[in-house]
């Protein structure tokens with residue numbers, strides 16, 4: 511039997527789950543303060559023969575030996591887990607069943623910081639990684655689309671959790687675009703699996 515639906519046929523079914531109130535306001539505020547103290551660095555990326563600054567700050571924490579190289583140019587070596595990040599990792603594993611070995615932080619200092627369309631396909635994460643993304647601070651637009659489709663927008667709120675399920679990185683791309691509006695700092699921490707370092 512055909513299921514009745516309130517949505518048009520073009521409504522995309524996305525391989526993501528969004529939990530707007532994953533953290534309480536107090537937890538999110540405390541975690542934001544903790545994350546501001548992490549070891550943020552300005553990395554540089556090779557693009558069409560030029561070396562340009564990545565348009566956001568980055569940091570990485572995780573298991574020893576879980577080095578991470580992306581876009582064939584940015585090499586990240588994890589610092590040991592902080593207690594708060596390890597607790598958050600375990601909490602996400604408890605509700606999703608997914609396991610993580612590293613967390614990469616992004617700090618969007620202003621409306622001009624961003625991450626362009628991409629899929630997270632680094633071989634060091636193994637095949638079909640599940641990626642869990644916790645957002646803190648200012649709300650930014652996150653867009654996701656299938657390789658051929660139209661983007662769907664999510665507003666990633668303070669204390670929210672977005673899970674990109676296994677397969678998502680093969681079928682979809684995502685981005686956090688620059689915006690013309692004034693925005694305060696946003697921090698995002700993405701928990702990822704890793705095949706190395708065991």
Ligand SMILES: O=C(O)CCC(=O)C(=O)O
Nearest residue numbers: 616625630652686698700
């Ligand atoms: O900031 C976000 O929500 C997304 C970050 C992201 O896509 C990444 O780190 O690969």
Ligand SMILES: [Fe+2]
Nearest residue numbers: 628629630684
């Ligand atoms: Fe990503």
